[in-house]
Amino acid sequence: MSTRSVIRHERWTLEPDLEPDAEATTYAMQCAVCEAASDTDEDFADPQNWALNHSGRNPSHHSYREITTQPWRTWMHTAPVRWGFDVGDVVWDDHARRRGVVTVRNGGSVRLSGDSGQEWITDIDSVATYPTDLDPDCPAGAVAMKVGPDSVRIGDRVRVQGQIHAVHDLRPPVNNTSRTLVLPGHGDWTMNQPRIIYRPLTPPPATP
Ligand SMILES: [Zn+2]
Known part of the structure; x- marks a missing residue:
């Protein structure tokens, strides 16, 4: 009889080693008297024959112990690559129909933080990574990311009062914590906290 249990401890799993290169399972019998x-053998028949012969030579010895050596292995879980995103990435939650920053991944669920800091939990199967056609606000070929006022660029698109605007120009910075963006159709708009923006994967050609 061999154990088949599997024991999990956070990142590690312990299980019987059934790989082709595993050490052999071996058997022995010991007289309990x-x-x-x-001898230890990969074939259980020889230890069993030894026990029968041992009783034949020692007729009062009737109790034996089976000694099985079972190889086990541990393996460490790596982050499932199918998720394709990390904490800090902006993803689209197609269930809530919102975009958010990944703050926690936990098994099949993901905790997201929206642009104004509200958090929610969603199923990993409803999470899409950018570029995606699911986000109706995202221009084709752009990705969503969260940037601060010091790292927004010309060509990024920002969502202001429910409308998407391309950043046409940047006013000289007044300080490190805010930046004034020139948005055609809207006018100047001051960005004073990190925001989720859309950034084209191919930046527009630089203008002299
Ligand atoms: Zn004995």
């Missing part, structure tokens, strides 16, 4: 033992 005099402690004499058979």
Whole structure:
């Protein structure tokens, strides 16, 4: 009889080693009366024959111990690559129909933080990574990311009062914590906290 249990401890799993290169499972029999033992063998028949012969030579020795050596292995879980995103990335939650920053991944669920800091939990199967056609606000070929006022660029698109605007120009910075963006159709708009923006994967050609 061999154990088949699997034991999990956070990132590690312990299980019987059934790989082709595993050490062999071996058997031995030991007399419980005099402690004499058979040779260790991968074939259980020889230790069993040893026990029968041992009783034949020692007729009062009737109790034996089976000694099985079972190879086990541990393996460490790596982050499932199918998720394709990390904490800090902006993803689209197609269930809530919102975009958010990944703050926690936990098994099949993901905690997201929206642009104004509200958090929610969603199923990993409803999470899409950018570029995606699911986000109706995202221009084709752009990705969503969260940037601060010091790292917004010309060509990024920002969502202001429910409308998407391309950043046409940047006013000289007044300080490190805010930046005034020139948005055609809207006018100047001051960005004073990190925001989720859309950035084209191919930046527009630089203008002299
Ligand atoms: Zn014995």
